[in-house]
Amino acid sequence: MWRPPRAPSVLLGGALLVWTALRVRAADAELNARPVVDGPFRRWLPPHDDGPFGGHLIDPRSNTLANELTARYGASVLPPLSPTTRGPGAGDPPRLIFPAPGETHLVVGTWGGDLVVFTPGLGVAVVDPDRVPADVPARPLDVPRERVF
Amino acid sequence: MRLAAPHPLLLALTAGFLNGYAFVFGGEAALVANVPLLWALRAPRAVHSAAFAALLGGVVGFLGGVHIYGILDYGWFLFWGFSLYTASQMVLYALLLRHLWGRTRPLVDVLLPAAVWTLTEWLRTIGPLCMPASYVGCIADVPALRPLLALAPFTGGLGVSFVVALVQSVLFHGLIAGPSHRRATLFAAGVAGIALAFGFIVPPSLGDTPVRVAGVQGGLPNTAYDAARADPAASRDVVRTYATLSEQAYRSGAELVVWPETAVRLPVTEVPALAAMLFPPADAPGVTLIAGLPRRVAEGDERNSALVIAPGGRILDVYDKVRLVPGHEALYTPGVVWRPVETPVGRVGVLICLESVYPEVGRALTLGGAELLAVISNDAGFGRSPIARHMTNRAIVQAVENGRWVLRVGQAGISTLIDPAGRTASTLNLFEHGLVTGTARRRTDLTPYTRFGDWFMGVVAVGLAIALVSVRRRAGRRQPAG
Structure with a gap:
């Protein structure tokens, strides 16, 4: 008949402690994991909170502005990138805003009370409009509001 | 010698720990999972001490097994509540065994752990907030133990769990408890062996009319849908x-195509352009789609539905999810009744997500005439945790209990085709x-389980009642003498 070791409590206790620690570590890693998922057309990167203007980056991707404008509105909408109006509230979306020299964001639209903003090389973020400077130069795009289909 | x-x-x-491990990683651990608890309960101690030990074991073990950490995404309250609920099963198991064990015949002693565990598993299947979890679900994907599943068409999953718990009792009495129960242990081991052999001898019918099926797994993370709401x-x-x-x-030759739960969260049926893109085209006759979609019936009345779509986009039938996830699906209105949907390839019972863990749902759909079952789910919210694997195992149990082929399609995974023997094929992972x-x-045809339901639980309950009465009588006889 099988006999337990002399100090089974110590052995069991130690094994359980080690196991629990390993599982908690694995669970923590899993809970905080930001898996990258390869879809049939694109790679879905995990969202995070480092969007422009402190926004939540909901769809990180490294697209260029030209490609994004083409994909969303067609190639014909590529404008000369110079501001003509001011402020993010200066017109209906979509529009480009230029908060700093060499920095361009595409305001895709609104969602709830937030702005949906594409930043070249970064991706799409939702941004509290109060976080966007009110007097940034902006340029409305002469395109209809984007639709799913 | 003890x-x-x-x-x-x-x-x-x-x-x-072993129960948690069996649930998450290795179902074969279920065969030994409660042996240590039986050992602990065998030592003489107060009732509250036994209950506390079991509670602690339950909470820490199941938390440690972290088999529910996918639930963390749904909040800590649910996490702790579910852990305590799960642990309460072990407490009840310990208290009942503590009360009945060692007071009657040796054979009853050996059978009691299996009977009591079966009772506790059954109790987890009743009530509005029930959440079944069972040994049959643990072992469903263990190839070496698959023959045990052959019991399920007769006894339901409870019969399989009974045998697993019986093996635990045999191991405890054979290896640890000493020689006093040797004959009873040999008898119980024989019963378990016969149950295993039964699966080799009696393969289930695999059905008659073939149906070519295809499940569509997008494999998208939930964050893709979150982004889609804004952009x-x-x-x-x-x-x-x-x-x-x-x-x-549609071009693969499949007669039945199945989408996962809420695959596209747009009003597809109301937007012709979307329907034209997604539904079977008119020039693909012979294809039927079962589409998991949210469906707005009226203002403020949205359903989590499965729509049967003919080529060209005509809606043939609709099933609305009846058993919604408490809290998480509060925005939906529940459906009224479990019933199979009518399709050109036969009646299909659709189980949406959590419905697949409840034995009564698959049984009701099969009793209602379902010739095939489809489990459609999302499971992206659980991330890469093992929950999706266990949910898939529950679909395997539905297949063997009711003797139906099951096409399980998860949005994130796992998708697979399951035959009535519990074998899986063509699997896509998370x-x-x-x-x-x-x-x-x-x-x-209907399996005995589908026809008669939890009759096996009735047998176990009668056995436990007899044991209870016997213990009380013996106690009554001893009292005057004392």
């Missing part, structure tokens, strides 16, 4: 994923995209 036991709390913790471009990416995969499915294709077979 061996000196380790500290009972450690034994209870070990049992909790039309992301929404187009989701639609494009399902349009392309569905097109492949966050992979593609099609699960194969040939299922329609069946119309």
Whole structure:
């Protein structure tokens, strides 16, 4: 008949402690994991909170502005990138805003009370409009509001 | 000779660990999971001490097993509540065994752990907030133990769990408890062996009329849908994923194509352009789609539905999810009744997500005439945790209990085709995209379990009642003498 070791409590206790620690570590890693998922057309990167203007980056991707404008509105909408109006509230979306020299964001639209903003090389973020400077130069795009289909 | 036991709390913790491990990683651990707890309960101690040991083992073990950490995404309250609920099963098991064990015949002693565990599993299947979890679900994907599943068409999953718990009792009495129960242990081992052999001898019918099926797994993370709510471009990416995969499915020769739960969260039936992209085209006759979609019936009345779509987009039938996830699906109105949907390839019972863990749902659909079953789910919210694997195991149990082919299609995974013997084929894992294709077979006969339900639990309950009365009588006879 099988006999337990002399100090089974110590052995069991130690094994359980080690196991629990390993599982908690694995669970923590899993809970905080930001898996990258390869879809049939694109790679879905995990969202995070480092969007422009402190926004939540909901769809990180490294697209260029030209490609994004083409994909969303067609190639014909590529404008000369110079501001003509001011402020993010200066017109209906979509529009480009230029908060700093060499920095361009595409305001895709609104969602709830937030702005949906594409930043070249970064991706799409939702941004509290109060976080966007009110007097940034902006340029409305002469395109209809984007639709799913 | 009785061996000196380790500290009972450690034994209870070990049992909790093994149960958690069996649930998450290795179903074969279920065969030994409660042996340490039996050892702890065998030592003489107060009732509250036994209950506390089991509670601690249950909580820490199941938490430690972290088999529910996917639930963390749904909040800590649910996490702790579910853990305590799960642990209460071990407490009840310990208290009942503590009351009945060692007071009657040796054979009853050996059978009691299996009977009591079966009772506790059954109790987890009743009530509005019940959450079944069972040994049959643990072992469903263990190839070496698959023959045990052959009991399920007769006894339901409870019969399989009974045998697993019986093996635990045999191991405890054979290896640890000493020679006093040797004959009873040999008898019980024989019963377990016969149950295993039964699976080799009596293969289930696989059905008659073949149906070529295809399941569409987008493999998208939940964050893709979150982005789609805010950004039309992301929404187009989701639609494009399902349009392309569905097109492949329609051209694959499949007669029945199945989408996962809420695959596209747009009013597809109300937007002709979307329907044209996603639904079977008119020039693909012979294809039927079962589409998991949210459906707005009226203002403020939205359902989590499965729609049967004919080529050209005509809606043939609709099933609304009846058993919603408490809290998480509060925005939906529940459906009224479990009933199979009518399709050109036969009646199909659709179980949406959590419905697949409840034995009564698959049984009701099969009793209602379902010739095939389809489990459609999302499961992306659980991430890469093992919950999706266990949910898949529950679909296997539905297949063997009711003797039906099951096409399980998860949005994030796992998708697979399951035959009535519990074998899986053409599996797509978590966050992979593609099609699960194969040939299922329609069946119309009813298994004894489907016909009579939890009759096995009735037998176990009668046995436990007899044991209880016997213990009380013996106690009554001893009292005057004392």
